Amino acid sequence: MLTFVRFLFAFTIGSHILIVSTSIALAVLISISEFLSIHRHDPVYEALARRLSKVFVIAFGVGTASGIVMAVELVGLFPSFMTLVASTGAIALLYAEVSAFFLEVLALVLYVYYWNTFRSRYSHWVVSLFVLAGTLASAVFITMVNAWMNTPNGFDATAFVSSGFKTITGVEPFAAFLTSSTVPQVFHVLVTTVFAGTMVIGAYFAYWFIRSGDAAAKGMYSRALKVLAVIAIVTVLLSGISGSQQMGNLLVYQPLKYAALDGNAVPGTNLPDRFFGSVVGGSYVGGFSIPGMQSLLAEFETGQSILPGLSSYPPNTWPPLLVSTTFNVMTVGGLALGVFMFVIFVSFLRRKRPYESRRLLYAWIPAAALAMLVYQLGWATDEVGRQPWIVYNIMTVAQAANTSDALLVPGIIIVLFYLVVIPTTFYFYSRVFHASEAVAGA
Amino acid sequence: MNGIFEVNYAAFSVFAALLITEIMGAVGLLIAWPSRSKVLDYIIPIWEVTGTFGAFWVVTGDFAYPGLLVPVSYIFTPLLIVFLILWVARGTSIAFAEFITKRGWLDEAKLFKSYAVSTIVLGLVVLVLLSALVGGQGVDLASGSFSILSWATAGSAVFVIGTLLLAVGLAPVFFDLGALRTLVLPMAVLGVALSVLSYWLMSPGLLTPWMAVPVLLTLAAGALYTWRRTSAIVTNKAVFLVVLSVIVFSLQPLVYPKAVGQAIAIDAVTTAGTMADAFFSITVVGGLLLAAMLALYVVVAARGPNGPSL
Numbered sequence: 001m002l003t004f005v006r007f008l009f010a011f012t013i014g015s016h017i018l019i020v021s022t023s024i025a026l027a028v029l030i031s032i033s034e035f036l037s038i039h040r041h042d043p044v045y046e047a048l049a050r051r052l053s054k055v056f057v058i059a060f061g062v063g064t065a066s067g068i069v070m071a072v073e074l075v076g077l078f079p080s081f082m083t084l085v086a087s088t089g090a091i092a093l094l095y096a097e098v099s100a101f102f103l104e105v106l107a108l109v110l111y112v113y114y115w116n117t118f119r120s121r122y123s124h125w126v127v128s129l130f131v132l133a134g135t136l137a138s139a140v141f142i143t144m145v146n147a148w149m150n151t152p153n154g155f156d157a158t159a160f161v162s163s164g165f166k167t168i169t170g171v172e173p174f175a176a177f178l179t180s181s182t183v184p185q186v187f188h189v190l191v192t193t194v195f196a197g198t199m200v201i202g203a204y205f206a207y208w209f210i211r212s213g214d215a216a217a218k219g220m221y222s223r224a225l226k227v228l229a230v231i232a233i234v235t236v237l238l239s240g241i242s243g244s245q246q247m248g249n250l251l252v253y254q255p256l257k258y259a260a261l262d263g264n265a266v267p268g269t270n271l272p273d274r275f276f277g278s279v280v281g282g283s284y285v286g287g288f289s290i291p292g293m294q295s296l297l298a299e300f301e302t303g304q305s306i307l308p309g310l311s312s313y314p315p316n317t318w319p320p321l322l323v324s325t326t327f328n329v330m331t332v333g334g335l336a337l338g339v340f341m342f343v344i345f346v347s348f349l350r351r352k353r354p355y356e357s358r359r360l361l362y363a364w365i366p367a368a369a370l371a372m373l374v375y376q377l378g379w380a381t382d383e384v385g386r387q388p389w390i391v392y393n394i395m396t397v398a399q400a401a402n403t404s405d406a407l408l409v410p411g412i413i414i415v416l417f418y419l420v421v422i423p424t425t426f427y428f429y430s431r432v433f434h435a436s437e438a439v440a441g442a
Numbered sequence: 443m444n445g446i447f448e449v450n451y452a453a454f455s456v457f458a459a460l461l462i463t464e465i466m467g468a469v470g471l472l473i474a475w476p477s478r479s480k481v482l483d484y485i486i487p488i489w490e491v492t493g494t495f496g497a498f499w500v501v502t503g504d505f506a507y508p509g510l511l512v513p514v515s516y517i518f519t520p521l522l523i524v525f526l527i528l529w530v531a532r533g534t535s536i537a538f539a540e541f542i543t544k545r546g547w548l549d550e551a552k553l554f555k556s557y558a559v560s561t562i563v564l565g566l567v568v569l570v571l572l573s574a575l576v577g578g579q580g581v582d583l584a585s586g587s588f589s590i591l592s593w594a595t596a597g598s599a600v601f602v603i604g605t606l607l608l609a610v611g612l613a614p615v616f617f618d619l620g621a622l623r624t625l626v627l628p629m630a631v632l633g634v635a636l637s638v639l640s641y642w643l644m645s646p647g648l649l650t651p652w653m654a655v656p657v658l659l660t661l662a663a664g665a666l667y668t669w670r671r672t673s674a675i676v677t678n679k680a681v682f683l684v685v686l687s688v689i690v691f692s693l694q695p696l697v698y699p700k701a702v703g704q705a706i707a708i709d710a711v712t713t714a715g716t717m718a719d720a721f722f723s724i725t726v727v728g729g730l731l732l733a734a735m736l737a738l739y740v741v742v743a744a745r746g747p748n749g750p751s752l
Contacts, residue, residue: 072525094504110739113487410523
């Protein structure tokens, strides 16, 4: 049952973040589109913002429902973990997230259903910023909870563990808002989420731009792609910077996870960056490596020259070493995406209108699939890399989980349900967007 | 007085009031589809707010009663998972229905009816959960399990029937369905009588003098609607929602100071110390934010809705 519980939650969150990443990117795109419509007196941008706002309502509706599934699943699947969360500052983060939710939902109702009620267009645009702020704040707070799981603080962990998880003392509720991994993790998750969502939405517009023969419709798609391309260039750059900072943070605060990700069988200096091999019998075999690169980056980020290795830790505390491969796919995929966005950037510099280049738009579609794969693998690497712990060095997943057999049947129903809901949601995104097009005659 | 319980129960009261009005609307969509516009005008902007208050209640509950999470998980998880499936079905159906245009077999009517069915069944699941939390029927705290067969007692059944009668009986008030005016008060009286009977069947100790508050407020809502001169007072949706929230809030003696058939003392399981301080601090900040947004909403909504025209 423990494996099923792990799978069920991983599947739920993996499905949930598909919706979340597109929601966040939509919120950014809507706000920028409306601003441009006002600033440039461009009705096409306004039409784009209006149509996307309907799509956003669907994303918000499904995302909220799915978010509540996760909130209740956490209690149902990992009750001991949630007891610790609820007794320490981590719950304060979830509470703050609900406040952000209120900001988002009320702003969204005003933004979508009272669009023409605002006398000043700029006032209405400001409401889109409230929606965006609520959306981003929700993502920030939930990522802060994850950061707390990676580097827990704000209570006496030693007393908690030695009491057999019965006594929680020395609680500082607001300490969880700033753990040692909070800033780099939040930064990295935010920019990669926006990037992945931007690429997926961009792929949709790229597909329709290539396919459409209607000049007016193409005008709208190219405007959307122009904005999305700029967002993607900025966020892919920030993803690289924040990813490097994140590794530096792991090196200092989660050295075992760092060693597993980089495939360091033993500690050492002047270590290479290794790719696509594996740790077998105390050494790294297969794949290829770039000599000295790992140490160079680590020293640049942290000033640390001796890098950790798995051999310094008991094998029963190692995460599954598959994380090295997921990390490699994530890194190489991220670099490939960086190169793709660089080509688009150069095309912008040369005034070549990359957002209307069929060749680049054809490439955008598989790039979006890669971006979502990299994003999902990033999450998987973070979570699997923390195993066997659910709260690092304090509580294991096995200790936290509810392994009741009663979960099996309803759990399978949830999985089947998500398999229907997620594709249907994306189908409806498209259908609603195009239904608006038919009405507008665009 | 337990301030943390009051905040959590207040969140529940608003959530319950919003959900009850959605159930009222869902019944209307199923039995009176041709006059759906009255229902949809209300439900479409509000269903997302219901979900947010649901999340608010769940999270404040986690925060308020950390010691209850393990038993709740073992006892109610299968029921909660059914709730979750219905919750997602409700959210996705209405989100899709809102902007759909007919193509093939799937259309607005099917999706709104799917929303209505999932909302009504969801309401039934919530009633099963609530009756178990009040009377403890079906709950075995020692083994950490819940049995639907043990739950099915006279008290639980009458609780569900009484509450449903109240929800359906007061629906004409909320949606101002004048043709059903004469049915409202009799349905309210019957619903109140059955609800009070169910509390007595669960445990006679639940019937305190405080129970007069929800009883009188419910009957007053029905009576005010019966007479045309006074009906405008309760057909105002904001007023009705506030009254309904107060009615649910005044039912708190059913679970406080003791819940689950008097087996769990709420004060003993409520968070305390610095966590309680943090709870209140965040409640104040979040409450101010919510109040500011609601004020903005009221100002804008007073000018009238006007959705996207494209």
